[in-house]
Amino acid sequence: MTMLTQTPYKVRFEKHLQAIQTFLEEILVVQEPEPLWQAMRHGVLNGGKRIRPVLLTETCLANGGTFENALGTAGALELIHCYSLIHDDLPCMDNDDLRRGQPTVHKAFSEDLAVLAGDALVGMAFGLIVDKTHGVPDKTLLRVISELSLAASVRGLVNGQVDDTLSAQAQPSEALLYRIHKGKTAALFRFSTWAGGMLAGQSQEVVDLLGQYGEHLGIAFQIVDDLLDVESSSETLGKTPGKDAAQGKITFPAVYGIEGSRKVLKEYIVQLNGILDRLAPHMETQNLRYLVQFVEERKS
Ligand code: FPP
Ligand code: MG
Numbered sequence: 570m571t572m573l574t575q576t577p578y579k580v581r582f583e584k585h586l587q588a589i590q591t592f593l594e595e596i597l598v599v600q601e602p603e604p605l606w607q608a609m610r611h612g613v614l615n616g617g618k619r620i621r622p623v624l625l626t627e628t629c630l631a632n633g634g635t636f637e638n639a640l641g642t643a644g645a646l647e648l649i650h651c652y653s654l655i656h657d658d659l660p661c662m663d664n665d666d667l668r669r670g671q672p673t674v675h676k677a678f679s680e681d682l683a684v685l686a687g688d689a690l691v692g693m694a695f696g697l698i699v700d701k702t703h704g705v706p707d708k709t710l711l712r713v714i715s716e717l718s719l720a721a722s723v724r725g726l727v728n729g730q731v732d733d734t735l736s737a738q739a740q741p742s743e744a745l746l747y748r749i750h751k752g753k754t755a756a757l758f759r760f761s762t763w764a765g766g767m768l769a770g771q772s773q774e775v776v777d778l779l780g781q782y783g784e785h786l787g788i789a790f791q792i793v794d795d796l797l798d799v800e801s802s803s804e805t806l807g808k809t810p811g812k813d814a815a816q817g818k819i820t821f822p823a824v825y826g827i828e829g830s831r832k833v834l835k836e837y838i839v840q841l842n843g844i845l846d847r848l849a850p851h852m853e854t855q856n857l858r859y860l861v862q863f864v865e866e867r868k869s
Contacts (some may be wrong), residue, residue: 578618578863581856585626589619589635592644596697604844608678608686612655613648616669616807621761622647622858624786628779630656631853638768641701642713645694646764649721650757652690653730655683662734663812691721713764713791725756738817741824749819750791751784755859758787762857775851782844782857789837790864792830795820797868799827806869838865 579586599606622643631641641745658665658673659680666676674685698714719725729752736745762783766776796815797806799822804840813820841861845854 574661576859582623582627582860584636585623588640589622589626589643592640592692592701593647596644596693596701604682605606605685605689608674609689611671611677612674612683612686613651613690615671617647617651618859618867619647620790620860620864621650624758624761624783625768627764627856627860628762629769630662631856632635632766632769632771632775632779632851634765634769635704637703639765641698641703642717642764642768642841644701645717646698646757648690648694648697649717651728652663652687652694653689653753655687657730659683660735662730663816665809665812667803667808684721686841694721700782702768705770709767709770713767716767720756720760725752725760727752729756732770733818736819741817741819745822746824747788747819750788754791754794755784757789758790762786773849775848779842779850782841782848785837785841785844786861786864789834789841789861792834792837793823793864793867795822796827796830796834834865849863 597606597610597613599610625643625646626636626639629635654668654793655674657663658668665673667673671677673683678686695718696715698710698717702710721727729749732745732749733753736749739745759780760783763776763780768780771779795813798810798820801810803809812818813823821824821833827832838861840859845858845861848854848857
């Protein structure tokens, strides 16, 4: 059968996952005020696939870099992703009770602590890149910080979320669909692989191709996310399914239908393999190929 069933994600990336988990545990040791830190810990240490930091770390390693080069930025990226989930789940946004199979932060704590825990995580993230990266020139780190600040705000997460919010009940269109998802999902995926290459000291040409791989992978990931929202259960998913349609969201199934979305997904997989063929002379691509398959076949 597939590579995926032969070597599951958690086994293949055991070292990456362990290093990321240890890093996150270390930076989230409880301090005062305790409720803030407990809420931050709940939002970050409650499971999650860690696909963005795995992508960043793997891309760095596959281009000749080290864990020490990658971990500060990988950890920062996961904090930003987790903050965005905490805020996305709030009653004023998607109003969700369940995330990663557990109560959302505002349900387990309170709405104000959920807002503030998210604020603290995003604020902390940038300093971690400075304080916890080893062996990378300062000039490179400045570019990484600048790129993440945009991907986490007005050229990524926040503009995508605003488009997503404003377009609920709007007429579905391809242009709007891609605008939303390039922002709210693909920007952080693009950053993951772009930064992995940067931190490893790769050439600009390869770093740009890595960014393209990440962006395409992000869109593929979102197509699967949308399909799972239609077809899966809350037990498998760890969050409430069926919410996109209920909220009139612009999703891949809303624009292309279910079979149409699967077809678009296949097209993305072909393009991803093309990008990897172009990357192959410059780096070890085996694990990035595997991650394409993982994204395509994931169930949660
Ligand atoms: C699931 O990630 C999340 C996404 C597919 C992205 C959703 C985007 C937002 C919620 C944007 C929110 C933005 C703001 C500004 C509030 P995952 O499957 O990797 O989750 P995991 O970490 O639980 O595995
Ligand atoms: Mg949402």
